[in-house]
Amino acid sequence: MSATGIGASVRRKEDHRFITGQGRYTDDINRPGQAHAYFLRSPHAHATINAIDITAAAAMPGVLGIFTGDDLTADKVGGLICGWMIHNKDGSPMRAGPHPALAQGKVRYVGDHVCVIVAETLAQARDASEAIVVDYGVLPAVVDTASAAGAKTVVHAEAPDNTVFNWHLGNKDETEAAFRAAKHVTKLDIVNNRLVPNPMEPRAAVGDYDDGDGIFTLYTTSQNPHVARLVLSAFIGIAPENKLRVVAPDVGGGFGSKIFIYAEETVCVWAAKKVGRPVKWNSDRTEAFLSDAHGRDHVTHAELATDADGRITGLRVKTTANLGAYLSTFSSSVPTYLYAPLLSGSYNIPAIYAEVDAVYTNTAPVDAYRGAGRPEATFVVERLIEVAARELGRDPAKFRMQNYIKSFPHQTPVIMMYDAGNYGASLKKALEIIDYKGIGKRKRDSARHGKMRGIGFSSYIEACGIAPSAAVGSLGAGVGLWESAEVRVNPVGTVEVLTGSHSHGQGHETTFAQLVSDKLGIPIENVSIIHGDTDKVQMGMGTYGSRSGAVGMSAIFKAVDKVIAKGKKVAAYVLEADEADIDFADGHFSVKGTDRKLDFGSCALQAYIAHKFNGQDLEPGLKEGAFYDPTNFTFPAGVHICEVEIDPQTGVTRIERWAAVDDFGNVINPMIVEGQVHGGIAQGVGQALLEGAKYNSDGQLVTASFMDYCMPRADDLPSFQVGMTVTECPSNPLGIKGCGEAGAIAAPPAVINAITDALGHEDIAMPATPQAVWRAVQKSITRMAAE
C-alpha cells in the first residue's frame, strides 16, 4: 500500500479551503443584480386560504414582485413530486394529494408556503411580508401518527381516511403458523421519534436567468443536482434540461434532507425570469425546522417468536408511518422498501410479515434522514432481540450468536439476498473492546457510588450501495440508481474525474482521487475530482444511501479500466508492439518480456499529439466514461455496544463506553470511514437521548430552534472505540459496502438497550431525556420495593 493509495488514511485534499474560510457554499454565491426572496409561511397547521391581499405589500420599498400559487399555475409550473409508487395490499396505487410549490386554496402545515416576496434586500422582503393580508379559514389539525387514520379531519381529499397506503411484505400464513407453534413470544410497542436532520448549513438557493440564451441556472444545496434538474425539467416544467443548469457547490451536510426537490428552489429559479434578476433565498434555522423534510416518526407493534431451543422462528410487525402533509420526493419508499426488507436483521428468521400504513398529517413532510427506514427496522429488531434474551434468561450476546446468519448467500423472507458477512466476528471483537467480562464488576462499582450501569447491544445490518436499477424499478422507483463517471486525461497525464456522486462532507475529493491515483500509478496531486455541476458532469444520481463508494467509485473504476485499455492501444503503437503484449502496472505501459516502457503521462501525450498512429485506426485523445449499475444492494453490518451510567437522582444518562465494530468490506480511507462512524453514532445517540420534534395538538412545532430541539454537543458524547472486520463485498469490483449511515442505524437500540438494562424494565421511549429517565427510575425503585 502506498502512502496515498487504497487503504491509506490520506489527509483530505478538500480541507484547505474549509479551514481557511474559502469554502464556497450556496449562500456565499452572489450574482450581479441579485434580489432576495422571502417566503410567507402559514402560521396555521390547517386552513383554507380565502383571499390573499398583496396590495399594500406590493407598494412597499424595494419590492420587485409578490407571487402566489396562481402565478405558478398561470406559468404552467407543476407541483412537487413523489418519485416512488407504492401499491396497497389490494394492488391499487397509493392515494396522493397534490403538492403545489406555493399553496393553492389551502395550507396543510405550519411553515407551508403561502407566497413569495422578492425585493431588493431581504429586510425589505421581510418587511413587505408583514403587510400581506391573508384571510385564513382555520381548520382543525390532525397531528398524531397513531390516530391520523380515520380521523375526522382530512388532510387531502384524495386520501379520505388520511391513509396514503396500506402495504405489506412477507408471508402472512407462514408467519402466523410460526407464532402458533412458538414456545415463547416477545411483544413490544415502539415509537420511533420524529427527528429534524439539521445539517449545519441551512438550505439555500440562487436562481438566475440568462435572457440572451434562455438558460436558467440554479445554485442550490443539493445532494443530487442532476436529480434536481431532472425533476425541475421533466415534472415541474421550469425549462428543458438543456436550458437548465443546476449547481450544488460546497454543501454543508445533508443527511438526506438535501436529496429532495423543495418549493423554495423551484420558486427561486422560476422567479429569476419573472423579475428579470437573480433571486436568492437562504433558510434561517427556524424555517429549516419548519420546512426541511423530517425523519422517522413510526409507531410500531412488533412480536418475535422463539422455539424451545431459543431459535427465532418468526417476526411480525405492524407499523404506522407519518408522512406529514405532503409526499416528499422519496417519502413513500422510506417506511416500505427501505424498512421492511431489513427486518430480518443479522438473523436467520424463517418467517416474517410486516404491515405498514402510511398516513397524512398536518405536519412537515417526512422523508429520508440518515439511514432512512433502516434505523427504524434495526430499532425494532434489536429491541425485540434484547428483550427476548432477557425474557428467556439468555445472555444477549450468546442469544444473538445463536441466531446469526452464518452461511452466505442468504435469502431472507423479505426480498434481500445477503451476499457476504461474518456477524460473529464483529460481535467477538466488540465484546473484547468493551471488556464484556468486566461488566459485572463495573455495575457493582457504579451501584456503590449510587449510580445505575447498563450495557446494550445493537447488531445492525443495512442495505446500501443503492441500488440495482431494475430491482428498484420493479418495486416502484421512478428512476434508475446507477452512477456515472468520466475520466479525462490531460495531455501531460494529469486527470480530471467527473462524478455523478456529490460530496457534502464525505471526502470524495480525497477517496476518489486515492482510487484513481492507485489504479493509474500517478501522484494523487495529479487527480482532481469534479462534481456538483450539471454543465460539467453529464448525469448522475447523487449521494445518499451510502452509495458513493459502492456505486459511484465502481463507475470510476470502470472508466479508469477503459482509460487503461485505450492507453494500451496507444502504447502498442508507440512501443511498436502488439497490443496483446502490453502490460500496465505502477504507472507504466510495458512490453511483456522486454525493458521497453512508456509512462502514463507520456502515453497521454502520445494519445493527444497522435503522431504515432493513424486516426482511421485509433481515435486520438484519452477520455473515457462509464455508467455502473450495481448487481445487488450491499450489506454492511456490525455490532455496537454501549455502556451507560444513570444518575438516579437527576435522570442524567452518561455514555461511559462505546465499542463499534463494523464490516464495511474493503476500505479506501480508514480515517474518513471512522469519521463517518463517529458522526453516525452521534446522530443515533441524539435520537436516543436528546432529539425529538414535537408538535402540539394544534399542529404548532414547539421545537423549532436550537433552543428547544436538543442537538448533541461535545459534552453529550464520549470518544468512541472503533474497530473493523472485513468480508469483501462480492457485488461490486471494489469489494466495498458503504459506511455513511451505519452509526445512525446502530446507535439508538444500543443506547436504549443499555438504559433498559440499567433500569431493569423496558418502559422508556426515545428520546430518553433526563426527565424521562428519572421517571423510569422511579418505576424501577417501585418495582424493586415490591420485590
Place this chain on the structure above:
Amino acid sequence: MATVSMSVNGKAVTGSIDPRTLLVQFLREDLRLTGTHVGCDTSQCGACVVHVDGKAVKACTVLAVSLEGASVQTIEGLAVNGTLHPMQEAFREHHGLQCGFCTPGMIMAAVDIVNRRGHDLDEKTIREDLDGNICRCTGYHNIVKAVAAGAEAMGGQSMDRKEPPRQAAE
C-alpha cells in the same frame, strides 16, 4: 445609514450600513468575507464565531455599529503569509471536519479556548468549552483530538514567540 470603522484581519475598513446590520452580515455581505457562517438564529450553533479584540464572539449577536474602533479577526485572517495557524493544521491532520460548515467557528472557538485555558487541555475541558459550537458531522471525536493537538502546537509556537496565554489555565 450609519458609518462604522474597524480593523478586520489587520486592515482598516469603513462601512456605510443599515444600523440593524449584524457583524456577521457586515463581514459576509459588505466585506465578502464568507468564511464566517450562519447556522442558526438563536446564537446556539457557533458557526459565526470570530474574535473581537482577542476574544471569541458570536458575530450573529453583535451589531456592527457597536464595534467602532474594534479589532476583528475572522477565519480568513488566521493564517499568516500563507502559513496555516497550528489550530487549522491540527483540524486537517486529525480529520476534525467533514462538511466544513461549522469549521471556521470551531477553529476560532478552539483558539479562544487555548487563549483562555492554556496549552495542556484534557478531553473534559475541551468538550465542556466547545459547548457553544454545534457540529452535525463528526460526532466531535476528531474535533476534540484536533483541539488538543492544536493547543499543544500553539504552546510550542508561543514559546518560540514568547507569547504566554492571555490568561492562565484554571
